Amino acid sequence: MAIKRKGKRKDSLRSFYSRDLDEAEKLELLEASHVEGIDEEIALLRAKLRELLAEQPERIDLHFEAANIIARLVKTRCQITKEQKKSFKEAIQKVLTELAVPLGAGVGGKILGSRF
16 A cells, blocks of 8 residues: 655654644644754653662663663764765865865865775
8 A cells, every 4th residue: 555645754744643642742743843863862861861770770671771772872863874975975075176176186186085
């Protein structure tokens, strides 16, 4: 079964999830859809881990699980996709090329030949 995509993906997600939400929850979903990245989630989990450590110091299993989740989120935040890496490399090459022309071709050739 094919699903038609209308508009932006966030709009379709909001309409999909909003079917079973009350008005207050719909507003929260709308607000959450404007958040970019996962920094707030990482900060929240860190605060909850600290709370867990204070309230249940004997639950080492939960401490490790929370720490592992935080580590995975941090790793995800720091990863650059292949497409982003390619775009970044092309942008750097363009800037260096534009700078190399006024400075002389020898400078740009050496820089552009380096690893990215």
